[in-house]
Amino acid sequence: MSAEEEPTKAANIFDVARLAGVSHQTVSRVINNLPNVRPATRARVEKAIAQLRYSPSPAARALVTRRTRTIGLIVPAVSDYGPTSIAIHFNIAARAARYSVDTVSAVDVDPASTRMLVEGMLRRRVDAIVLVVNDMAVLEVVHALDLNIPLVAAAATMRRDAHLVSIDQYRGARSAVRHLAELGHTRILHIAGPTRAPDTIERMRGWRDELSARRLEIVEPVHGEWTAASAYTLGLELDIRPDSAVFVANDHMAIGLLSALRERDIRVPEDVSVVGFDDVPEAGYLVPSLTTVRQDFAALGELIMQKVLISIEEPDSVTEDTPLATRLIVRQSTRAVDLPDKPVDPLLPAPARGA
Known part of the structure; x- marks a missing residue:
């Protein structure tokens, strides 16, 4: 059999993507006439489809008839x-x-x-x-x-x-904890969600790994139920100390925590910083407005x-x-830790003027 007679493999969606220089998701969007594809990109994909004589697999075509x-x-x-x-x-x-x-x-x-x-x-x-x-x-x-x-x-x-x-819940959680650590907080508590929820597990894993990487104290998290009421109850007993911050596993629980802290006369962010997760529509209108991790x-x-x-x-x-x-959205519920002024050693010479 000559090279010309040798059967060629039918093109698939990835062949089209490679020829057009786009992702296979973009090819799918063009095939299904979905929005948010630039005209130039759509034209490039359609040209690649024609050049490769691409069509969905026979199995997929059979499925289409029963759709x-x-x-x-x-x-x-x-x-x-x-x-x-x-x-x-x-x-x-x-x-x-x-x-x-x-x-x-x-x-x-x-x-x-x-x-x-x-x-x-x-x-x-x-x-x-x-x-x-x-x-x-x-x-x-x-x-x-x-x-x-x-x-x-x-x-x-x-x-x-x-x-x-x-x-990416894991990296979103790490970004929240990193923000608090860079503000100078050395004791970052965590109010987690229900124990068997995948989001809880990944956010807790990110919180723990970021603390470990920075060699900061790890206080075992407490678990809420994704609700403001559950975090309010936990917040009434939460052990808040100087340099504390709290990473809360979702914004609704953060709202409950803010209420509990206000009842205890603990100021946010002056006494403790708080970060949530989700960026619910109300997050920017709380007092203080809530620093949080936005999900798209x-x-x-x-x-x-x-x-x-x-x-x-x-x-x-x-x-x-x-x-x-994810994306960290910094608002008013977090601030840098106020460090005490460094004492001046009276035995040291005064710094030169203008130094």
Whole structure:
């Protein structure tokens, strides 16, 4: 067989991405006519698609013929800002891709209940399932499932998996603790979330690692329930000392802590600095306004939708994604530690004028 007669491998989405000089997510956005792609980039991708004669895999084309253009979304039955924001922004991204979303709330987080919800979604003939994880037990269920449709999980975890997407809770926590340490705080306490929540585990890991790297004291964290009320109760008993600061695992708990400290006549930030996590809309309007770690839930919603589309179109081409970065937002609830004036040794000569 001559070189001309030798069969060539069909192009895939990554070949298109390499030729166009873009990410495979961008190629997916162009294929599915999603917004937020520059015209020049879209034209470059379309040219690469034509040049490579790219089309989705035969398996994906067969799946297309059975599509309902509906995605099942399973979210925890909570009013927490994080899961609620993920659900909202995923719905926005799905609508932009001309998909509808069938949402169910998971009241229980045990494996049996999670499997039952997934099976219910399968009976509704959804094209894919998205699962917002707030308990490690649910994450274990995800890895044990063997489905004939894509399942994408939003979960912060050390584990890397092609079907997991997340915001980098670990580095976000380290940035919060680093900020407090650079302000001169040497005793940085932590009010953590529920013990089995993936976000709790990653934020606590970041807090602990940053303290260890700086050889600062580690006081075992106390755990709240993501609510202002739970942190208010903890804050009434929190051991606040000079040079203390508190890293709180979410903004709602930080609000409860601020109330407890005010009741105890402990001033923020004069007596203690406080940092939250999430950057809820109210954070900038508290007194004092709250220093916090911002999560980009809009970007996460889009990333989840991109992962779903690629899983449908190119099921053998799904790869791991780098967790999305967070951003530290510095406001008035943190300040540098006031160091005492250095005593002057009377035996030393006075410094020269102008020195």
